[in-house]
Each structure stands twice: as C-alpha cells, then as structure tokens.
Amino acid sequence: MKKTLSKNNFHSVGNSVIRNDVIEKVTGTAKYIDDYKFGDMLYGATVRATVPHGNIKSFNSALALKIDGVIAVYTYKDVPGKNEVPFILNDYPLLASDKVLFHGQAIALVVAKTPEIAKFAAKKVEVTYQELPAINDVHQSLKKDAVKIFGNDNIFKRYDIIRGDAENVFEKAAVVVEGKYTTNYQVHAYLETQGMVADPQPDGSIVIYGSMQCPFYIHDAIVHILNVPQNKVRIVQTTTGGAFGGKEDVPSIVAAHAALAAYLSKKPVKIIYSREEDFQAMSKRHPSYIEMKYAADKKGKITAAQVRYILDGGAFSTLSPVVLWRGAVHAAGPYNIPNVKIEAICAATNKVPCGAFRGFGQPQTTFANESLIDELAVKLNISPLELRRINMMKVGSRTATGQKITRSCGLEKVIKQVVQKSDWNKIYLSPEKRTGTIRTGIGIAASFYGVGLGAGGKYLDRAGSYVQVQKDGTVIIAIGNTELGQGVFTVISQIAAEMLGCPYNFVRVLKTDTTRVPDSGPTVASRSTLMSGNAVRNAAGIIRLRIDKMVLEMLNVKSGAVKSNGKNYFLSSDPKKKVRYQDVVKKCYGKRINLTSNGWYAGEDVTFSQETGQGNAYYTYSYSATAAIVKVNTETCEVSVEKLVSGHDIGKALNPQLCEGQIEGGVIQSLGYALTENLIIKNGIMLNPSFAGYLIPTSSDIPEIIPVIVEEPYHDGPFGAKGLGEPPMITPATAIANAIYNATGWRTDKLPVTPEVLLDIKKHLWKKI
C-alpha cells in the first residue's frame, strides 16, 4: 500500500463498524466454557504442592478414593505419552513425579461426579515431602553455590546482543548515566478464569473446548501427552473472557489435565479454576532486575547503551526464552544507538512459572531505558522531549540488532501528536520549580515493538484461512487466530467484506477450531490482524477474481477493472454499469463456479542470528509513546493519574474504534502495573492471591485517556496494518513514573510505585539535605 492510502477508497475497512460479538457479550448470552455441559460429564480438581521445593516422600489417595462420588485419582504414572507440557524446553512436567519446584505445582488429578466433591477429595489426597532449600529470587539463583533447580546454572536462557564497541565508548564518553531497576509480577486478571472441557469420542479421538489464545499449542500438547496422532485431536475455542497472554501458554496444562482425565475415564471432564487457584498456579508477568547505562556526547547524541537484563522465570521455563528475547532486542529503546551491549538472562526460582503477558518483556525493559533517558536529559540539562527527538528512530536508523529501519516508522509523528494533545508545552516545568502539597507533573515514555513473532518464532509466523461464499451471498470464514475480546473477528470480517465486495454484516467468522485451517501459530505478538488478515485477503482475493470475471460477463464487457461499494459491483471506467452483489453470487452458483478458497500467508523472512545477536529481528515495527499527567500528594505520597495520552503508529487502523478500545484497555492495565498491582510471594508462598489483596485499577481510578492513532502503512500488511495488541501496555507505566519525577523530583527505580516507595525516596532526599 502506498502512503496516499485514504479510507475513502474503502467501503468496509477503516470504518468503526460495531463488533460482531457485541450483542451476545452485552446481553450475557455468550457461551463461556463453564456454560458447556455434556452427558455423564465428570469434574476434575488438581492436587497441588504445599511446599515451594521438595522431594515427594509419599503419595496416598486411598482416603480420597473412598469418598462417595470420586471416580479416580490420576498421577504422572497414568500419562500414556510424555509427562511434559511441550513449550520450548519441555522442563515442565504435566504432573509432578518425584519432586516439586513451586508451591501450587500440579501433582495429581481427582475426577468426581461434582466439582464440589472433586475439590473436597483433592484436599484429602495425602502427600508428604522432604523439604529442600528454596530459591526466592534471581540474585540467589545466579550465585555459584546456589541450589540447582534447572541445569547446572539455573539459567533457562541467555542472549547477548553486541553491536559496535560499547565498553570502549563508555570509557571516553562525555556523559554517562546508569541505573538499577526492579519490576514486580503482574497478574493477567482476566475476568474468566482458566477452564477446559475434554470430550472423548467413540472413534478414539478427543475434542477439547475451552478458554484459550492458542488452539494449536494445545493441539500439540494433547498429541504429546496422550501419544495419539495429530488427526485424532480437535481443539475448539469457546468465547474467551480475557486473555492478555495468560491464555497463551498455560492453558496447555489445563487442557492436557482435562484430556488425560477424559481419555482415562472415557467420560467428558470439565476443569474450571477458582480465582485463587488461577492466581497460584497460572503464569504471571516476569519480575525483572535491570542494570542499564547510556553514554552520550555533550549535545545529547546517545553513543552507547549497555543493559544487563534479568528475568525471574519461576520454577519452569514455559515461554521465558522468547519473552526474554523480545525484551532483549528492544532493551536499548527506540533510539538510533551505534554501540550496544545487551546481556539477557532468565533464571529459575522456586516460584510460580512466569510466561506470556501483553508486552512480553518490553514493559520491564522500557521502564529501565525510558527512566534512564529522563535521567540522561537531567544530566545533559535538556528537556526529555528534546533528548528523545535527537535520538529517536527514523527511516534509516538501526536497531540494537543492526536492523536498518527502511520504511513505516511513525515515531516522530507519534511523539509530536502526543506532545500536542497532552498540552506538554503548557504543563511542563522542571521539578525544582514545582511547589505546594499537591504537585502536577508530566512525563513521557516511548517504545518500538516488533510485530509478530519475528526471529523469536520464525517458523510459526504463518497463517491459514478458509473463506466460503454461501448461495445467498453471506460468507463463512475460518481462521487460525482466536477472538479474545480484541475484536479480530470483526476486523477479519471487514477485510473479507472489502475484498469480496459484500456488506460487512454478511460475514460470519466461525469459532476457531484446529480442524478447519492448518496450524496458524499462536494468537499473540499483536500478529492476528497482520497474519490472519493477510490469509483472508489471500483467500477472498482468489474468490474475487472469479466474481470479477462473472461481473464482466453479466455486464457484457470483455475487460475492465471491477470495483465494489459493498452492495454493487461496477465498472471503474463506467460506474453506471453495475450489478448487485447477490445477483453475481447467484449467477456464479448457477454456473457451478466455486466461491470457496483457502488462503495462506507467511511473514517476510528475518535474519537475526542467535550466535551473533545481530540481524533483522522482525519484519516491521509499531511505534508508540505515552504522555502521563499526574498529581502527587507530597505529604501522603499518593499519586493520582489525571490524563494519559497514548499514541501509536499501527500502519492502518482497520477499525478505529476497536483500536481506541485496545489503547484504552492497555493503558489501564499499565496504570495498574505502575501504581497498585503488587503480588507478594514470600518464601515461595503467594500471600495475596485474590482481588481483595491484589488491586487492579477500579473505574474510579481511570483518568482521561486520549488515544492517538498514526498511520505509516506497512507495505505487506493488510491495507497497510501492522499490530496494536501489546504496545498500549508498554509505555504508560514508565510515563507515569517519569511524571511523578517531574512533579516531585522523586525518581523511582521500582514498579509498582506505591506510596511506601515514594515515602522511602522522600525520606532519603530529606536525609541528603
């Protein structure tokens, strides 16, 4: 697509059509997994470890089995295939055999006639342990004499990205700033907890229904665990009540538990987690520890960046290696820096395994680099905006991995609009000039985001589709990506309508099912619009060629360009020559023309090499910046966020209202990450596994949010679109931290910034004076 793209050229894409799942969700008729019932259905409950690290000394299910209504208790011994959940390193056992590595790890499954009996019986299964010393944090984990819980060094994965000669530059640099940053866990807090139903079929196959992001991951997991052929497994996504990465990796565990129980009991088995169980056992955003350094010349040109980035992976690696990778390649920030040294490590601890979460490692590294950029601005005595303007990525810049940005880079426009819409120039004052008990502050943070899996999951970056025009002109579509509330089914429908030339509301997207299209990779990495969008564009384009041929025939012309306004086809050269969409479809059916097609799309190739840490990491990037305006009570140290202006270059907004919704949702999630969400795990035990103890923002905490969309089209995206799912979660937290600094002069090195954290800083500053 060219830059002259304007939405006036389209009848469907670019419009804020009402999302196609809204009625069922708003009226409460949508069917979530707990609404599914099957005849003779049994219920599963999980027996979980009660110590953070230990050898299992004894296991006794006799008491549980005596309880009326209990059908069976299954352990690792009953797994017909491999007792491991396939992620990347396959270190996570489906059910613990001889040892447990975190409090809450699954040991056995109780299957009973009611969920109440199953849960009661799970507590009656007796497990004794020989407790072992537990690793509570990454510093302890990486010590030479530490207990080893993974390999011989407790390191799940390590990456080194080296460009130029950072060490040498730091020695001679005019200005150097450095900082150490820590960020805490974040809980996905999806409304619907994890849940699955496995339904065994008479032919020996099995169907899994459930709340999920990645049906194909689950498909692979079931094959691996049950040791059955690929074609004996079918995974169907049910309406999913929130995901945010939390339904990406760990649902494979829940599904495999249900599948195992159903396979062995030969009855449908449902497993639904309680909120507390979901908190304790499901994945989280990784806590991080980051050491960061920037060098600059006196004019503010950044000459080098150095990062030591450590993630707390928890007890098993799940997707930690790729979370680490994404954070690492973006760790230097959205700046053109010639010398970069990034060392990234994910270490094992005896805590809940961390995994995918919207932003995928980038909220952590962004907190470090964007806090430090602000520090650098202070040291250089230039404004934080000016420093960013001098160094920000533009066409022609290179990333930390040496990738040259050749096109579709809207960072400059994004920052410009965010500055304008936040009234930055009116509000900004340096902290020394602020007075009073309640002080206002404004801060900014910027980021870039590699769309799709890139080199982190290169072979998975493809997608299939199936498009079928029915006799009455309505359309059925199957894709491999899932609807998580982000609105992808709506956007897919818009793309199909645009390509086929039919009204948007003629299109229906089927629930995602692994038997309809080939493995299309996961619904993650803000990739669905790009990948499935292109796959649908491909399939619908094939059908459209056949339709156009028929249109010409019906209009009695030999050749010419056929256009559509969503109702009629007409000749580009003579718009009066038109024919109704449904009449063309009818004619095609009459003439036995196939209006069905598969589609396929594979992302552009990437060249990043793990050995050198250099090369193209992603085929394109989205760019974002958020400005935060806060009020800080300098007495109580309480922070009130007043306004968040969040700007995003996403290539093309196929549905602007949905894009704004994504931005608002991500911004709010990031607000919680910044201020209140504070999961506490002490000696391996989670102390606040509930919404009374773990505080996400309430509606009263939501400030004015101004979403800003910038369109720098990506030539290979559907109508120019890139991706937007995750970027809104990446910058707001750091913008808030920078705004707190601007209000008070208090620089936080940790998230969340609770009043306690600010009080510590305040006391420390007083001591200095």
Place this chain on the structure above:
Amino acid sequence: MFSRFDYYAPQTLNDAFAALSKNGNARILAGGTDLVVNIRSGKIKPSLIVDLKKIKWLSGVTKTDRGIEIGPLTTMNELAESSLLKGPYSLLSYAAKIMGCYEIRNRATVGGNIINASPGAETLTPLTVLHASVEVSGNNNKKLIPLNKFVTGPNNTVLSGGEIVTKIILPFYPQLTAGYYMRRARVKGMDLASVNCSVLVVNPNNIEKCQVRAAFGTVMPTPYRSQKAEEILSGKKITLDLIKQAASVINSEINPRATSLRATPEYKRFMVEYFLKTGLSKILGVTF
C-alpha cells in the same frame, strides 16, 4: 467451596436465641459480606446459619432519651443516608458512605462490621471516638458494653455464642461538636482501608472545654486511642507543634504489625501526624 449448613430465619429474637442455644456451631447472618466470604474460603464451617433479617426492629436509626440508637442490621447505605447522623455524627455516615462499593453497602451492616472487628473496619474508629456502647442481649439478659471493651482483637469481641447485639448507642453531644474520618486505600474504588483514623473535637469553640479524641485503625489489633496524646491536644489552642508532639507520643505507643499487605508499619506511622493534622484542620477550619 461451601460446606453444608442449615439455614434459619427467625421472626423474633426469642426464636433466634432458641436456635442459637440448640446449636453450638451456629453463626449469625446479618449482611453476609464477611460471613459468606469466610464460609467460601473455608475459614469457618458453621452447621447452622441464623439469618436475623426478618427481625425488622433490629435495623434503623432512631433518636431516644439515651441518645442516637442504631439497630445492628442497619446497612452502610442506610447509615450514609440517615438524617439523624449529622453534625457530631457525620463522620460515621461518611465512613459508611465510602466503605466497599455501593452493592456491598446495600448489604453490609454496622453490627456485622463491628462484630467482624477487622482492624481497619470502616465504622470502628468513628464509633470509638463517639463513645458508642453496644447493647448485648442474651436469652434472659441485656447489658451495655462500651465499644472499646466490646472489641478485644482482630475478628474478636466479648460476644459469646448465644448472644446477639441488639443496639449501638451513641451519646448526645454539645452543638458544634464535629468529627472527621480519613483513610488511605490503594485504589480510589473498592478497597479495604490500609490505615484509617477518626478525629472528634467536642466543644471546638470553647478552648477550655475543648476535648480532642483520635482513634486509629490498623496500627494496633483494635482501634487505638492515646490518652496522653489526647491530653496534649485537649483544652488548649492547637498548634502544629502540639500535633507533632501528640503524633510522636502515639508513635511511641503503637506497634503496627509488619505482616500487613496493605501498608507498611513505616507508612502507617508516617500517616499518624498527617491524619491528626488533616482531621483537626478540617474540623477547626484552620491550616497548620
């Protein structure tokens, strides 16, 4: 998961007493906003629930010779909207108004709030500074217990198994007596108080007779008042220096527990002076 229990909703207090005396493992249900949560988490496993909601006279706010009488089943929203809880008592209706969320305030009762006796309970510090007394009825007797003797620790009161709280009584106060309730919560919407405080100034316009009371929640197992600190502030013109002295006395007396997840002991200690200063400043209309 819920354990099994019987449910009984008596029409009269006598029927309630009869049911309670027959079952040693019975629990009283008022609003249920604590009880049901505790049953669900398995913290308590009663075999009988006695629901008092059908005994209508147990709810409502009235004015009698004894003072302002509040029925234990009066909900938070009823407290918040009561026309009798104005002036000296307005801090109680304000505390009720910001507790939990609207839906919880429609259920939660003042009797349940004081009997659950959470250290940060919203109504406890206002009732403490208002010198509330609690009328406890047994099968054949009735006694009036001052609130500070009624609450004995977190989730603990002197109430024994067969007894029911039947009234909460607030004494009359001179005109112009005024109070202020403050709390720190982690979010602006629904949260439990991390630390809270009620300040009451009796006779604010008469320096000699002026009496300052301040009760702090979550800094000790039960709402804490410092006699020494109140003496420092009472009967004289209040200055920032006196407030600092009083705060320092309170801080030497309290011992906030380190295991609270809602606020650190350091933060709670820091808030003592802030609460005193803010409360007195709002009540007296002066800036310190």
